[in-house]
Amino acid sequence: MSDDAKREGLLPCPFCGGEAAYLRNEECDDKGEPSENYGGEWVECSKCHACTNIRFPLKEPVKPLLAEQWNRRAAPVSVRDAAQPSEKK
Numbered sequence: 202m203s204d205d206a207k208r209e210g211l212l213p214c215p216f217c218g219g220e221a222a223y224l225r226n227e228e229c230d231d232k233g234e235p236s237e238n239y240g241g242e243w244v245e246c247s248k249c250h251a252c253t254n255i256r257f258p259l260k261e262p263v264k265p266l267l268a269e270q271w272n273r274r275a276a277p278v279s280v281r282d283a284a285q286p287s288e289k290k
């Protein structure tokens with residue numbers, strides 16, 4: 202996989218501006234059995250290691266979901282506040 206494919210559609214980290222990439226859990230336990238989170242995928246910042254939830258590709262690829270989750274977090278705070286006007290009454 203090329204570097205471009207690893208961060209396809211991902212915005213820079215909202216915390217440090219670092220590069221985000223898709224990661225995949227391929228850990229095995231001491232007996233060589235796949236670990237609990239084996240096959241799970243998530244997005245993580247290469248600098249500060251901020252990350253999304255882990256998701257498991259069962260029927261569909263999860264990268265679009267992960268990208269959506271990551272990019273929503275990456276949206277500027279001011280945009281989010283504007284979408285949810287606070288009412289104190």
Ligand SMILES: [Zn+2]
Pocket residue numbers: 214215216217218219246247248249250251
């Ligand atoms: Zn970061």
